[in-house]
Amino acid sequence: MTECGVFNDEGCIYVADSREEAEAEAAKERAADDGYYADLISVHEMCPDHRDEEQPKDGCEECATGGDEDFGPSLGDYAKASLIIQSLIPGIRR
Ligand SMILES: [Zn+2]
Numbered sequence: 021m022t023e024c025g026v027f028n029d030e031g032c033i034y035v036a037d038s039r040e041e042a043e044a045e046a047a048k049e050r051a052a053d054d055g056y057y058a059d060l061i062s063v064h065e066m067c068p069d070h071r072d073e074e075q076p077k078d079g080c081e082e083c084a085t086g087g088d089e090d091f092g093p094s095l096g097d098y099a100k101a102s103l104i105i106q107s108l109i110p111g112i113r114r
Contacts, residue, residue, distance in 0.1 A: 021037055
């Protein structure tokens with residue numbers, strides 16, 4: 021089950037248990053908005069870690085501001101790790 025939220029220009033206005041339900045709610049909102057704000061209404065998957073804060077998975081503000089260490093290695097970490105691994109491989113160092 022993927023939770024999806026309906027978002028407008030001010031943030032999350034509705035959270036649904038499925039994308040279908042969210043799309044249906046978004047369609048209702050678009051119809052109610054008389055076209056002008058309809059373009060601002062969109063459906064996004066909710067961030068699994070911060071659905072309570074009504075954050076979308078893409079561009080979650082909580083994840084962006086949270087500690088980096090909790091969210092897996094970055095590209096830089098992989099580069100560092102590969103250097104370390106290379107230095108540990110027997111035979112490479114003379
Ligand atoms: Zn998040």
